[in-house]
Amino acid sequence: xxxxxxxxxxxxxxxxxxxxxxxxxxxxxxxxxxxxxxxxxxxxxxxxxxxxxxxxxxxxxxxxxxxxxxxxxxxxxxxxxxxxxxxxxxxxxxxxxxxxxxxxxxxxxxxxxxxxxxxx
Numbered sequence: 001x002x003x004x005x006x007x008x009x010x011x012x013x014x015x016x017x018x019x020x021x022x023x024x025x026x027x028x029x030x031x032x033x034x035x036x037x038x039x040x041x042x043x044x045x046x047x048x049x050x051x052x053x054x055x056x057x058x059x060x061x062x063x064x065x066x067x068x069x070x071x072x073x074x075x076x077x078x079x080x081x082x083x084x085x086x087x088x089x090x091x092x093x094x095x096x097x098x099x100x101x102x103x104x105x106x107x108x109x110x111x112x113x114x115x116x117x118x119x120x
């Protein structure tokens with residue numbers, strides 16, 4: 001019998017790349033090249049999908065036995081699903097109801113709402 005548990009492993013605070021949207025924008029030149037503060041600030045400018053994929057890769061590098069990642073619907077995009085799957089991790093999310101993303105349903109790609117309508 002195997003026991004499974006859910007534990008928080010990693011996090012990343014993100015900041016907008018648009019200076020207008022940042023509350024306290026910063027200039028990287030104000031930090032030393034190898035300082036921890038500079039590395040954290042640089043990492044905060046990473047896109048959300050890239051940041052999540054980096055955390056998955058870090059968990060795999062640390063040899064954590066992860067099979068699934070539970071993510072917010074913001075991550076319900078093909079780029080995240082495919083890259084996580086390539087890293088050997090399944091993703092659980094709530095799907096986005098948008099016409100821009102299509103899902104495979106009865107052997108054709110349709111928007112989520114169309115698959116929901118057909119299923120009811």
